[in-house]
Amino acid sequence: MKRLIFSFTIIVLLGSCTKKKEETVIKEGYKPVYISKEQAFKVKAEPPSVFGEPGKMFLYQNMIFVTDFGSGVHVIDNSDPSHPKKVAFISIPGVVDAAVKNGVLFADNFTDLVAFDVSNPVDIKFKKRIKNVYPLNKQMYPEFATGYFECVDTTKGYVLRWEKATLENPKCYR
C-alpha cells in the first residue's frame, strides 16, 4: 500500500512537472525594437524636430545640444534665452551622448563615433566616422529596467530601443 501511495505521489509530481512545461507563461516585460545594420549607420543633418526622449545636454557658446536618446541631437540656438530656438536635428541612430570642440560635434552611433561640423548650424556637415570605438555589450538587455525581456537576436540588427510588451515564455531575465 505504502509503495502504491509513493508511486502515485511520484506520478502526480511528474505529471505536474510535465504540465508546467506545457503551459505558456505570460510575463510583462520589454522587447527590443531593432534597426537594420544598414539603417543604423545612416547619420545626417535634418530640419528641427520635436523632443522625443530628451536625454543629455551639452552647452557650447550660445548653443545647446540636447541628445534625444536613440535618435539624434537637437541643435538649439540660445542667443535669446527667453526664446531658445531649435535650428537643426542631427539624426544619429542609437546616440546616447555628444560633445563639441571648436565647432565640431562628436557623438556615439552604436559601435562608432561620428563627427559633424556644426560651426554653421544651418549647414551642418558630416566630417568623419571612427569605426568600432564602442563594444555592443549594452545592447543585450534593457539597462534601465529589471525583470523579464525578450532575448536579443543579433541577426535582426541593432537594438534601437526597448518597449514594454507582454511576453510569452520569456527566456531572459535580469
Added chain:
Amino acid sequence: MKKYITIIVLVVLGIASGCSKKGDLASNDSKNASGGKSGSTARIIIKGDYLYAVDNTSLKVVDISNPSNPSLAGTVNIGFGIETIYPFKDYLFIGSNTGMYVYSLSNPAKPKQLSQFQHITACDPVVANDSLAFVTLRNNQVCHRWNDTRQIDVIDINDVMHPQLRLSYFPHFYPYGLDILGDTLLFVCHGKDGFMVYDINKMLKGYANAEISSVSGLDAFDVIIWQNKLFVIGKSGFYQYDFSDIHNIKLISKILKNQ
C-alpha cells in the same frame, strides 16, 4: 535564468573650478578648454586635445587635436558598470556601479588609474570642487533593487590617491544628476520631484536638512550651471532658470517633450 549585471551608474563630476571660490563663470569656462560644458551624467567629455568616452567596461581616448579628423588613440580597461566621466583639473573621475575611479591625465593620451573609492552598489553621479566630491546614490529599480537608498556621499579628495568618505547626507527624494557652485551650493536633480538646491556648509556641519530651495513640476535628470544660468534636462523636457535669487529660482524658458 541568468542575471545580468544590473545597475546603472551615473558618475558625474560637476564643476571643476581651479580656484576654490564660487564656481563662477570664469572658472567654469577654464575647466573646459573647448568652451563647452557637459552635464554630470556625461559619457563623452572633452579635455584639451582629447575626447574621453566611456562604455560599459572601458575608457576610449580619441585624439581630436584636429577636430575635423579625430582618431582613436587608445583604450583603457576599467571594470564593470562604467557609466559616467568627469574631468577635474588633471584628473578624470569615472563612475562605476561599485565606486568612483580617479585617473591621472599627466599623460593625456594614456590615463592612469590613481585610486578607487568604493561605495555600496548603487547609481552614482558625481560632482567635485577643489577638495570634495559629491556622489549621489539611489537604489531604486535597476540600482540595487533590494534596498531603498537616497543618499549623497561627500568624499574628501584633497589626497586623490586616497579618497575618504567625509559624510553621507540623506535627501528626501531620489537624487540623480547634479552640479556644484564653488564651496557653497549643490544643485541636485530629483527625477519626477524636480530639483533642489542644498547648502554645502550645512551638509558638512551635519544638518539633517540642508535644503535652500526647490523647483517642482518637472522631471529633472541632469543640471548644468553655465553662464550664470541653470540648465535642466529630464523626461519632461529642457528648462533654463535664473537663480540670481537662490530662494526664488525663476524659469526663463523651456522646451517640452513632444514640442
